[in-house]
Amino acid sequence: MKKKFLMLLMAGMLGVFSLAGCSSFEEDEVVMTVGEQKVTADIANFYARYVQAQYETYYSAYLGEDMWNSEAAEGKTYEESVKDSVLESLEDMVVLEAHMKDYDMSLSDEEKKIIEDAAKKFDSVNALEDKEKVSGSEETVKRVMTLMAIQKKMQSKIQEGADTEVSDEEAAQKSMQYVLFSYKTKDEDGNTKDMTDKEKKEVDKKAEEFAKGVKDAEDFEAYAKEKELEVEKGTFDSESKSPAEALIKEADKLNEGEITGVVKSDYGCYVAKVTSMLDREATDARKDTIVNDRKQELYADTCKEWRKDADIKVDQEVWKKIDFKDLKVTIREEVKDPYSNNVETDDVADAKKEAEENAD
Missing domain, CATH: 3.10.50.40 (Chitinase A; domain 3)
Incomplete structure (x- = not known):
């Protein structure tokens, strides 16, 4: 994994949150088990708040003040839709971690050091009260960042197996x-x-x-x-x-x-x-799109198969306690990677597109 991606990932975690409300769960409660691996409420809460903060900060203009109660799909609110996505992402990250040996993959000492330093920085720049509301202890932040870094590296490894050969006939524009x-x-x-x-x-x-x-x-x-x-x-x-x-x-x-x-x-x-x-430029661009689609499909299918094989159990009662409507989370200060203007996760990028379409 490129170092600049890790720096970007860490930058996305280093915002200062503005909060209101309180949590109603114990942080050691188990939200989900994947085989023998437990995902406790602090891990689930911090990752959920990380995603929520990006929605609240960047997309509330599309979705309005009552964004979490607004309809994302028939019979489902944005809160329900995003929480479903967050839960699936957590499942993916845990099963990907379990399959690291299949791809002879690990985080380097340098990557671990970047994560450790970023977690310490997050701990130092945020108020204790704010950190408690998002379960933002140094250890929890470090664990979530580690899972996210593993997910990105594993995604790249898995996608290396995609077929990259596309004929002019298949891509012709x-x-x-x-x-x-x-x-x-x-x-x-x-x-x-x-x-x-x-x-x-x-x-x-x-x-x-x-x-x-x-x-x-x-x-x-x-x-x-x-x-x-x-x-x-x-x-x-x-x-x-x-x-x-x-x-x-x-x-x-x-x-x-x-x-x-x-x-x-x-x-x-x-x-x-x-x-x-046969427009050469457009055809070549279409080839890139086809290859990217194949990579995304391979990754999604792999995660889906691994989730199917894993013994995943979710405690919905604990998960329901993480409520977006009662706790407002925004990023007050954005720290950007010098190589990129983009700090959003894949889930949030998809959500932005969906929000824009709904706004239209």
Whole structure:
């Protein structure tokens, strides 16, 4: 594992928390057992608060003041959803630790020293009352950091087994130029609104005239500019959704140099020209995406299989005592790694994307 990742991980743990409320559990209570390995409430609480703090600090703008009671999925609040994710992450970390020997993997003395120093720093910069509320003793912080570091190293090791060979055929991305004749317009105040049916018919007529004329033009883009129309460029395959599924469906039938007729969508009419059957840059980027997807799938499947094989028991009564709604946790001071602007965990990155989509 690269040293800079460990430094980044530690930086994410070194915030100063702002707290209110109190815990109602004993820290030595067992939240979960994985085989013979016990996860006590202090470990579960500190990791949960670490994730909660990132949500509270960075994503409350998307989710609102009552974020933990808001719906994340049908019948499930954000608190329930995030706590489920936290619990699964803890299960993963423990089973990954148990399988370290399978990959001849260990933390180096240097990595252990970084964790130890970071735990001591966390202990020194946070008030005792605050640390007690998040179970942030030096030993607990050190244990959670160790589990997180092992998880990252094991993830990399497991993903080394993914197939990285991707053919041009599998990843092929075509390219096109297109013009959108939009069904949107603006009112006197500059606000976007839908056109009337009469206005849409005029747009359809304009699109038909363009489609007819451009078929005889030598240059799609030049002809569009001559008609004072804006040309967009894009890459696609048969599974693409943007800019419109109907357009992708029609363009995917064509050979290089061929032009669609007028393709209607909810947003307007499109006319497009296929400019390449294999866009090199987009195809190579798609290959990277496919390889990354394979790595993520291999890692997720491995963890899932190991969790299935492990004898995992969760004490839901103890776990329920870790309540996000009664204890507010935020990061007052963020310490960043000099190599990166990103301090979020994978779980939180996914949650941010989900929050943004829900906000839309």
